[in-house]
Amino acid sequence: MQIAIASGKGGTGKTTLAVNLSVLLAEKFAGSRQKVLLIDMDVEEPNSGLFIKGKLQQQEVKYRLVPEWDEDKCTFCKRCANVCEFNAIAFLGVSVLVFPELCHSCYACSDLCPEDALPMVQHRMGETKIFSLNNHLQFIESRLDIGVEQATPLIEQTRKLIKEQYSGNEWFTILDSPPGTSCPMMEAVKDADLVILVTEPTPFGFHDLKLAMETMDELEKHYAVVINKYGIGNDDVLNYCNEKQIPIIGKIPNLRAAARLYSAGKAMVDAIPEIRVEIENIYQQILKLTEAET
Ligand code: SF4
Ligand code: SF4
Numbered sequence: 001m002q003i004a005i006a007s008g009k010g011g012t013g014k015t016t017l018a019v020n021l022s023v024l025l026a027e028k029f030a031g032s033r034q035k036v037l038l039i040d041m042d043v044e045e046p047n048s049g050l051f052i053k054g055k056l057q058q059q060e061v062k063y064r065l066v067p068e069w070d071e072d073k074c075t076f077c078k079r080c081a082n083v084c085e086f087n088a089i090a091f092l093g094v095s096v097l098v099f100p101e102l103c104h105s106c107y108a109c110s111d112l113c114p115e116d117a118l119p120m121v122q123h124r125m126g127e128t129k130i131f132s133l134n135n136h137l138q139f140i141e142s143r144l145d146i147g148v149e150q151a152t153p154l155i156e157q158t159r160k161l162i163k164e165q166y167s168g169n170e171w172f173t174i175l176d177s178p179p180g181t182s183c184p185m186m187e188a189v190k191d192a193d194l195v196i197l198v199t200e201p202t203p204f205g206f207h208d209l210k211l212a213m214e215t216m217d218e219l220e221k222h223y224a225v226v227i228n229k230y231g232i233g234n235d236d237v238l239n240y241c242n243e244k245q246i247p248i249i250g251k252i253p254n255l256r257a258a259a260r261l262y263s264a265g266k267a268m269v270d271a272i273p274e275i276r277v278e279i280e281n282i283y284q285q286i287l288k289l290t291e292a293e294t
Pocket of ligand 1: 079081112
């Protein structure tokens, strides 16, 4: 089971839901063989780790492949610059410049260079850490290095790691996706059985939720909505979802105590009964929706 928690914009409560659902499920699974895997896929600004602290089990530097120009072999034919669709190669007549941040690692220049003067070499982009909190909760955090602009390759490698190490059916996987509707978010939710779109009942929240829904429709993803800070704003989100028959599987109340715990970097399910009940309800709704799907 893989659940992605996403939103059309940052700051809607995506991480709050991902963390609290993970903590609640780890408690529920105690004594069973089931386990929770929480992954922070927001590699540009991962923050689930502010709320979840565990013992570091594994740490890996992550690389992607980019071409490296070999001056001694180059005959200055310009083929590489002509073939690169991403303007990642500049041909300067007497030299060739590669811009790793623009490179999409497509291999075209390297494969087409007649002199073998552009071998693909490893280029560091960030690192992935795996933490263990207890027997029932593991946490993965992937983080881009400062200055690295492309999030998608690191998210892709994190997805691969999940497939390789956590494909057993004992794992209930919760992905904290990058905000927005661009490539990193689409890459993060690719393998999810269900995407939960978290929103706020405000005009901004409603606007960005509609964009996120359009993206889910394009990706043909099964999705549902959770309204965070329920009680503020207006009923536009509620009315729209009812009209379009999009399931609203939770309404997390807007509580001052929740804001206090959030700013202290603490999970809420063990401290605020109303939130615990709501997160439990969301879990039950997830089970219903994913069972209905399979
Ligand atoms: S394709 Fe190869 S040989 Fe031609 S300019 Fe580029 S690096 Fe040099
Ligand atoms: S690998 Fe592809 S994207 Fe990167 S520089 Fe070569 S042609 Fe451009």
